[in-house]
Amino acid sequence: MSTATHVHEEHHHGPAPGLSRWLFTTNHKDIGTMYLLFSLLMFFVGGAMALIIRAELFQPGLQIVDPHFFNQMTTVHALVMVFGAVMPAFVGLANWQIPMMVGAPDMALPRMNNWSFWILPFAASLLIISLFAEGGGPAAGWTMYPPLVLQTGAAFPYLIFSVHLLGMSSIMGAINVIATILNMRAPGMNLMKMPLFVWTWLITAYLLIAVMPVLAGGVTMLLTDKYFGTSFFNAAGGGDPVMFQHIFWFFGHPEVYIMILPAFGVISQIIPTFSRKPLFGYSSMVYATGSIAFLSFIVWAHHMFTVGMPLAGELFFMYSTMLIAVPTGVKVFNWISTMWKGSMTFETPMLFAIAFVILFTICGFSGLMLAIAPADFQYHDTYFVVAHFHYVLVPGAVFSLMAAAYYWLPKWTGHMYDEKLGKIHFWLSVIGVNVLFFPQHFVGLAGMPRRIPDYALQFAEFNMISSLGAFLFGFSQLLFVYIIFKAIRGGQQATDQVWEGAEGLEWTLSSPPPYHSFETAPEVK
C-alpha cells in the first residue's frame, strides 16, 4: 500500500502513462512482462502450427495440407518455438528476477534492454510473414541444411534476416544479464551465495554470446551462396554441405543448453521452497552447470553421426556425449536429495517442478541411448529423436517456465493465482504431454522417419493417439492464459514472502514489488 502512494507522489519514479510506458520503458519489470507476454503469444502461434502438423498426421493419407506446406509448418513451428517462445520467456524471467534476486534496482544496461526486446516483434513478424512469400515459407527444417534450404523461394532472405535479428536480440539480452550479475550484486552476495537461477543464467548468457555469432556466420554464408555466387556449401564449387551442419550444430548443441540451464535454475529455486529445506549440494550444482556448459561445446557432431565421419570422430563424439550424463545425473540426484526428509507441500509450481524432474530424466535416458553411435544409426532422424527433444523442450523447458510463472506470479502481480485451476491445468498438461510424445518413441523405433506428412499403415494407431494428446495439451494452455489474466486482474492479496518456505531477496520485497526493485542495496550475510 505504501508503495502505491509513493508512486503517485513522486511521478518520476513510476511508469510513464499509456503506450509510451511500453515503447520507451527501460524498467526491468516492464520489459520482463513484455518478454513473457510476447513469448506466450508465440507459444500459441507455434502451437497452432504444431496442431496443423498433428491434424495432418492424425491419419495416414494427405487430408489437410499439401506436403510443401507441411514442411513449412515443421520448419516455422520449430523456429517460432525456439527463438520466439522458449528463449524470450527465459529472458523475461531473467529480467524480472535477476535484479530482485541479486538486490539491484534494475538491469545494468536498461536502454539496451529496451532495444533487445523491441527487435523481437519485428524479427518474429519477418519470420511469420515469410509464410506468405511467393513459393511459400522456409521449408527446409529449422536446421536450414543446404542445399535444400537454397531451394527456398522469396522467403529465403526473410528467414536469414529474421535469424540475424533474433540473434542480435539474444546477444544483447545476454550481455545485459552478465553485466547485471557481475556488477550489481548487493554487498555480501559473493558468487557462491547467488541463487541458482542467477548462476544458471550467468552461464547461459556466456553460451549465448559464444554461439549466436556462429549461427549468424553460418546463415550469412547461406545468404552469399544463394545470392552472391559463393560456394561455401556447394561441392561443385569446392565447398562442403556437411560444413554447414558442423557450424549449425556448434551453435545448436549449446543452444539446447541455453534453453534448459535456466530451467534447471528455476527448478532449483522451487524444490527447496516447497520442501522447506535448503538446496542439497549447492556448489556441486554450480559445478555441474559449468561442466554441462563446457561439454556442450565438444559434443555437437552427435547430431550428425550418419554423415559419414571417420571412426575416430564418431568415437570421440560418442564418449563426450555420454559424459554429459554425469553432471546431469548429479543435478537430478541433488533435487531428489533436497526433497528427501523435507516437509513437502504440492502447490502448482511444485507439481510442475516434480513433473519436470521425472520427465526430464526420461529424456535424459533417451538422450543416453541416442549417444550410443551405432544405435544412433537406427534412431537418427526418426520420431524417437522427435520424442526425445520434445521431452527436453516441453515437459523440460516449457514446464519449468510454467512452474516459474505460478511460483512468481503472486510476487509479480500481488495476487495469488487460482490454485484449483492451476492444479487442473497441471494435470491436463502432464497427461496431454505424455499422450502426445510418449507414443512417438514407439513409432520412431519401429521406423517412422521425422518430417514426413504421410506414413505407412503400421504407424497409424500411435500417431492417432499422439494427435489426440496434442489437442488435449494444446487446448489446455488456454486455461493457463485464463489463470494468468485472472491473477493480474485480482485475487487474494499475496504476502511478501508468498510461500512459507521461500527464501531469497525477492521475497523481502513487497508483492507486487516497487517499480525500482532495491533503491538501497540490501545487506547479504
Place this chain on the structure above:
Amino acid sequence: MLVNFFVRLRSVITISALLLWSACASAAYELNMPVGVTDTSRSVYDLHMLIFWICVLIGLVVFGVMFYSMYHHRKSKGAVAAQFHESTTVEIIWTVVPMLILIGMAIPATQVLIAMEDTSEPDITVKVTGYQWKWGYEYLDEDIQFFSSLSTPREQIANAETKGEHYLLEVDNPLVLPVGKKIRILTTAADVLHAWWVPALGWKRDAIPGFINDSWTVIKEPGTYRGQCAELCGKDHGFMPVVIEAKSEEDYQQWLADMKGEAAQVAAAEAVDREWTQEELMSKGQEVHDGVCASCHQAGGTGVPGAFPPLVAGQVFNAPEPMLQPLREMGFLGPDNTIVMGPVEQHTQIVLKGIPGSAMQAYAEQLSDAEIAAVITYQRNSWGNDTGDVVQPSTIKSAR
C-alpha cells in the same frame, strides 16, 4: 490431497498399462526397433536393449526414492524438514558410479561401431544415388543401373482409394541383392541431402551431393525389406521409399541375367533410329509425365504457384524474379508472367540439362531418348497445348 494425487496417478498408470497392453496385443502396433536380418542389426538391437534396461533400472531406483520421499516426507503427514544440505561422500559416489556404468556401456558400443565401419573386401558394390524424389541404383561390377520410385498410386495418398498393405513402402524397381554376400553400399546424392535407410539392415547413411559415403551389409535371410529416406529432402521427402529384395545366390544370378536380357529388349523397343507414331509417343509420354514430372508440375500440368511453373500455355506463373528470369530468357514466359510454349529445342534443353539453381534437375542421365522425346511430345500436345510438335527419339539423341 496427496492421497488424491496417488489415486489419480494410479488411474493414469492403469490406463497407460491398458493402452500398452492392447497395443502389444494388436499386430498393427510396432513398439520396438526391429531385430533385423544382419549381424550388425542384431548387435545394434542388443546394444539398444542393453542400454534400455540399464535406463529402466536406474529409473526404478531414482523414481522409487523420489516417490518414497514424496509419500513420506509431506507436511500433511507431519514431516519436519531436516536441514542437511551437503555431503561430499554421496556427491563423489553419484559421480563415480554413473561413470562406471557409462564405461560399461561404452565398451560394447565401441566394438559394434568398429565392426560397422569395416567396409573392406566386399563381394558386390552398389552405388545408391538420392534424387528429388527417387533412388538411383548402380551395380558397379555389372552393367546395371536403374531408378526406383514410389509405386503407391496417387489415389491412395489422396484417400480416394483404399490403402494397400505396403502403402508408401512400395516401389516400381526394388534393389535386388543376394543373401550371404558382403555388399558395399556407396551413398551419394544428385541434388540435396537424402539418407538411405532400411531398418532391417541396422543403419542409415546420409547421401550427400558431391561426396560418397560407404557402408556395408550381409543379409542373412531372403525376403523383402522396406525403409525410407530419412533426411528432409523437400516436398516429397515422405514419398521416396527404399525396398530391398534379398534373393538366394541362384535367384540373384537369374535376376542379373534377366536384367541384362531385358535391357537389350528395352533398347530394341526404344530404338532411336525408328520413326515413332504420335500415338505411341503420347501414351509413353503420359506415363513418363505422371511418373516423373507430375510430382512438381502436377498431373494436369498446372504447376504450383510460386514454386513450380505450369506447363500449360496461357496460365499465369507468379514467382520470385530469379525463378522467372531463365523461363523468360528461354522463351517460356510472355507478358504478365503468362506461360507460353517456347521453342521445342529449348524445351528439350530444359529437360536434358535442367535449370541450374532451381529444383528442375537434368534428366539426360535419368531418362532414355525415347522417354524424353515422348514426354516432350506429350506436354506440348496436352491440356490445351496444341503445338502439334512430334519429337522423335533420334532428335533427342543428336541434341544430347
